[in-house]
Amino acid sequence: MSSEQEGESIRCLVAKVGLDGHDRGAHVISRAFRDAGFEVIYSGLHKSPDDIVQAAVQEDVDVLGISILSGAHNTLVPKIIDGLEEYDAADDTLVLVGGVIPEEDREGLKEEGVAAIFGPGTSIEETIEFVRENAPER
Amino acid sequence: MTEGGDDERLLEELLAGKHRALARTISKIENRAPGYRDLVSELYAHTGEADVIGITGSPGAGKSTLVDKLAEAYRERGETVGIIAIDPSSPFSGGAVLGDRIRMGSTIGDMDVFVRSMSARGTLGGLSTATADAVKAMDAFGKDKVIIETVGAGQNEIDIVRTADTVAVLVPPGSGDDVQTLKAGILEIGDIFVVNKADRDGADRTVQELRDMVAMDAGDGFGMSGAGHHGADAMQMDDHGHDQGHGQAHDQDPDPHGDEPETWIPPIVETIATHGTGVEEFIEELENHQQYLVASGTRAEMARKRYAEEIRTLLREDVHGLLEDELEDAGGIDDLAEAVRTGETDPYTIADELLEPVEMCLEDLEREG
Incomplete structure (x- = not known):
């Protein structure tokens, strides 16, 4: 416990954007992250990209996990990443996308700055492992 | 990583009203990241x-x-x-x-x-x-x-x-x-x-x-x-x-x-x-x-009390930190706890032993002063 005194914890924002009310996945991920020892901030449903950017900047999160099952990812995700850039936060925030993202859209999102996309069937361990390994050093 | 320079810029940006800088400063405070103490002490003036x-x-x-x-x-x-x-x-x-x-x-x-x-x-x-x-x-x-x-x-x-x-x-x-x-x-x-x-x-x-x-x-x-x-x-x-x-x-x-x-x-x-x-x-x-x-006049009095408490807390934490190192040198808390469990020693004796070098240092200082 002693070395934990300077304890840096991985901070994550789990975000739901747009008109998508399916939050089971986001809840499961939030709990799993918590149990992995991360600090999780959950955005709540139906947030706009600006809301997400505001929360990510103010909370100074290491990881932003966006959950989208509405199919609007090609519009919403770039808006969020642009917003992060506006506040100089894009470079050291690990942006993840979870949900239903068709194969043909994945390359485009990654070019926008998404580090990884976790589709249906991804194991929670895999996601946690990825976060642990890739959370930005600050 | 030039810590000092980074922190200076951080402080400047915070005072200039940059949200990211405020967010980052609070993270440093939370993490007790290297340099956070200097940063906070700079903040006080503002x-x-x-x-x-x-x-x-x-x-x-x-x-x-x-x-x-x-x-x-x-x-x-x-x-x-x-x-x-x-x-x-x-x-x-x-x-x-x-x-x-x-x-x-x-x-x-x-x-x-x-x-x-x-x-x-x-x-x-x-x-x-x-x-x-x-x-x-x-x-x-x-x-x-x-x-x-x-x-x-x-x-x-x-x-x-x-x-x-x-x-x-x-x-x-x-x-x-x-x-x-x-x-x-x-x-x-x-x-x-x-x-x-x-x-x-x-x-x-x-x-x-x-x-x-x-x-x-x-x-x-x-x-x-x-x-x-x-x-x-x-x-x-x-x-x-x-x-x-x-x-x-x-x-x-x-x-x-x-x-x-x-x-x-x-x-x-x-x-x-x-x-x-x-x-x-x-x-x-x-x-x-x-x-x-x-x-x-309560506000001033409260502020005084609060700062007194802050000073005490800081000192306590600092000393605590020093003692944590002592603990490590003495073989770690687990071994010491085990020694107490098996009846070899007791918590008071251990605390006294660990404090001894600190007390000696303080005494030396007093003598010099």
């Missing part, structure tokens, strides 16, 4: 402008919702707001889900409301230091109001809200027995009591119970004026024949500001946070309290 408000109460009392409405009301007056929302973290995994932000919808999209969630992270007393430092950062950034929100569950939380100038305690209605338990610690720290969800059954009773408690605390009905709150006064202990007025010193009280009593008697405000009802009154009481603090 603080002192913000009113710091602490809001506490049991889980589900409506703290976040009320804070949200409060922030909205301040924003309408053109004041900027910083919010520090503290949630417990799991003592097992160290993880936390910080959920207060969800309930702060009224000001979403408004960057001049800076909401920061913090978790307890299991640091020994460290959270109150971290909170106080985060408040300093928001103050230096130029926030007019800084609100600290925390669950009032124990000593740790009480220490946290003590960093505030004014502490409001939220009491949900129908919590007759809870009010009893509140007596223990929370009553003493409450400058204002808020009965939230005032439209629920039992609200009147809770108000009444609080009123009685406050009256008892004030002792003897002395300085009773102000303890009351609006509504039917039939049950009020009007032993002095006063018609108990409406909150503290702002109507029909014979001497509202003239010769203000030296003691502050906590008013009781009823709110329905979800509708924003009673928020204006709450703000009024907050302002009354601020005025009282200044007028009575």
